[in-house]
Amino acid sequence: MMTPSNSSIPVRIEKGTIRALESLNFFMADLQAGVGPFLGIFLLAHGWKSGLIGSVMTIGGVAGMIMTIPAGALIDATKKKRNYIILSAIFSILASGIILLSQEFWMVTVSQVATAIAGSAIGPAVIGITLGIVKQKGFNRQNGYNQAWNHAGNVTGAALSGYLGYKFGLPAIFALSALFGVLAIISTLFIPANAIDDRAARGMKDDNTDDKASGLAVLLNCKPLLILAAALAFFHLGNGAMLPLYGLAAAANKVGNPSGFVAQTIVIAQVVMIVVSLIAMRMAEKSGYWLVMLISFIALPIRGLIASYMINNTGIYPVQILDGIGAGLQSVAVPGLVAHILNGTGRVNIGQGAVMTVQGLGAALSPAIGGWIAQSIGYNSAFLILGSFATGSILLWIIYSKCIKEAC
Numbered sequence: 322m323m324t325p326s327n328s329s330i331p332v333r334i335e336k337g338t339i340r341a342l343e344s345l346n347f348f349m350a351d352l353q354a355g356v357g358p359f360l361g362i363f364l365l366a367h368g369w370k371s372g373l374i375g376s377v378m379t380i381g382g383v384a385g386m387i388m389t390i391p392a393g394a395l396i397d398a399t400k401k402k403r404n405y406i407i408l409s410a411i412f413s414i415l416a417s418g419i420i421l422l423s424q425e426f427w428m429v430t431v432s433q434v435a436t437a438i439a440g441s442a443i444g445p446a447v448i449g450i451t452l453g454i455v456k457q458k459g460f461n462r463q464n465g466y467n468q469a470w471n472h473a474g475n476v477t478g479a480a481l482s483g484y485l486g487y488k489f490g491l492p493a494i495f496a497l498s499a500l501f502g503v504l505a506i507i508s509t510l511f512i513p514a515n516a517i518d519d520r521a522a523r524g525m526k527d528d529n530t531d532d533k534a535s536g537l538a539v540l541l542n543c544k545p546l547l548i549l550a551a552a553l554a555f556f557h558l559g560n561g562a563m564l565p566l567y568g569l570a571a572a573a574n575k576v577g578n579p580s581g582f583v584a585q586t587i588v589i590a591q592v593v594m595i596v597v598s599l600i601a602m603r604m605a606e607k608s609g610y611w612l613v614m615l616i617s618f619i620a621l622p623i624r625g626l627i628a629s630y631m632i633n634n635t636g637i638y639p640v641q642i643l644d645g646i647g648a649g650l651q652s653v654a655v656p657g658l659v660a661h662i663l664n665g666t667g668r669v670n671i672g673q674g675a676v677m678t679v680q681g682l683g684a685a686l687s688p689a690i691g692g693w694i695a696q697s698i699g700y701n702s703a704f705l706i707l708g709s710f711a712t713g714s715i716l717l718w719i720i721y722s723k724c725i726k727e728a729c
Contacts, residue, residue, distance in 0.1 A: 338454060339463075341511035342447075343470040345406070348505035349443055350474030359482060359584075360420070360433075361565045362572060363491045367424045371569050375562065375692020377426065381433030382561070382685025386678050388441040393674020396445040397523040397667065402453070405446045406509045409439035414502040417495040444677060445670040448656050450512065453522030457664055461657045465602025468652040472594035474501070475587060483584020524660065524669030545662050545728035546672060548721045550679035552618065552714040553655065557680050559621055559710030560647065561687030563628065564590075566707075567640060570632045570700035582634075586641050593645025594652065601653035610661075611718070611726045613654040618714040620647035625708015629701040655680075662728050683710075 361374050396402055412435045419432040447467070455463045478501060485493035541547075564586060571582045601613050624643035627636060656673060663672040687707065694703040718725065 335513075335516065338512055338516045341508055342451065342454065342463075343466060345505055345508040345512065346447065346467045346470040347474035347477075348501045348508055349406070349410075349447065350471050350478055350501070359486065359491065359494050361569050363420070363494075364424065364429065365569065365572055366491065369424075370696065371566075371692045372689075372696045373426070373692075374565075374569070375688035375690075377430050377433055378565065378688035379685050380430050381437040382681060382688070383437075384434040385437030385441045386681035386685050388438050389445070389674040389677040389681060390671060391674070392442040393445045393671035393677075396442070396449045396670040396674075400519045401514075402446050402450050402517060402519075402522065403509050403512060403514065405442045406450075407506050409442045409446075410502040410506045410509075412436070412439035414499045417498045417502075421492055421495050441674070441677070441681075445673045448660070448673055449522040449670045450517055452524065452660060452669065453517035453519060454512075456518070456521045457524075457660065460660055461605055461653075462602060464656055465598055465605075465653050468598040468649070469595050471652070472591045472598060472649065475591040476595070479584045479587030479591065483588070486584065520667075522670075523667050524663050524665065524672075525667045543662060543672075544721075545725055546659065546676065548717055548725060549614075549655070549658060549662075550676045552614070552717045553651075553676065553680040554683040555713035555717070556618055556621060556647075556651075556683065556711050558683035558687050558690070559625065559707040560644075561684035562691030563621075563624065563687075563704070563707055564644065565688060566691045566695060566700065566703060567628055567632070567637075569695070571637075573700070574632055582637070586637055586644075589638060589641035590645040590648065593642050594649035597646055597649030598653050601650045605654060605657055609726065610654045610658045611722065613650050614658070614725075615715070615718050617647040617650035617654070618711050618718060620644075621711035621714075622708045625704045625706075628704040628708070632700060658728070 360378070361371075364374050364377075365371075392405070396405060399405070416432040416435040416439070419428055419435070422428070448464070451463055451467060452460055478497065481497055482494045485497055568582060568586060604613050620643045624640055624647070627643070628640045630636070631640065655676065659672050659676055660669050663669045666672075691703050691707055694706055
């Protein structure tokens, strides 16, 4: 279902290369998020409060944010893109071990910083490798399949994490994350280095070796890129804390087994994302990315409203379905839109990194803001406030719709 089967991808590309790329996307799911929402439950069980949990997640998020632009620049420049994924996987594996060894504030902080730095390189590296293999013409479709496989990996990882956490305790979840890291490394090694066109991978239009990449000022002078980044910053300022906070709210209200509840939230969202990412791919092919992004922004305020009133086993379904819609649409639209906007500049991956940095600023601040709001005035108010931040995204997207539609 998720394997490309038409002429969008050049016929000369070996099927084994595409299979390895999709396998990498499947196993890298845990590398990008580490143990993700399970970390909050793990720390809560070791006596941490929601405010401090949010703060340590924010520190990790800031570290990742700082590194995304340098990581994107390195991915553009290097001809050894696979090595960055392998190093990132090693970082994530070590980070899981650190948390198991010690739950002291600074040890946990170091692990989150390591995970965030690793995650900052993985995204641009996989996007660059995909562009290098299928070129600009095949990117939208292959990225759609990549994201579907990535979400499938998240579903599998979350389901296994929920089972292992229930059966053997939360430390088993960290072991599973490390296993996914090893399998991601193996998948990366199955992608032949000579299958990656390094010029196409950084967004150069043709094979003319005389032209050079644009200066970095192209990022600051690109209005559609700046609007996209600002809209994503607003969105992730609200979205970043929603899932971990919802898990903490459920644990505080004693809604079932904590690890099982968190696993359920992830599985529901990621199953929706598999379907939505494929729909987003089709929508983008027919009418561009503007409508895809607008729908993703609208989903967050609705999600926050429902989450504030339904912290229970029933509310988990609409809350996480909306999460799947928003994240699934963006997982396809954001990389595709950046690649399209910067096509020909040779700065696609640093552009991806720049957008991730601004987006990451919102996501990094979100856990701390959400955590302290929840601790001060309750989880219900926190969800309403977090959801309202997407109003900024919606207004930007509508006000500058003409500019964005032209870029799309």
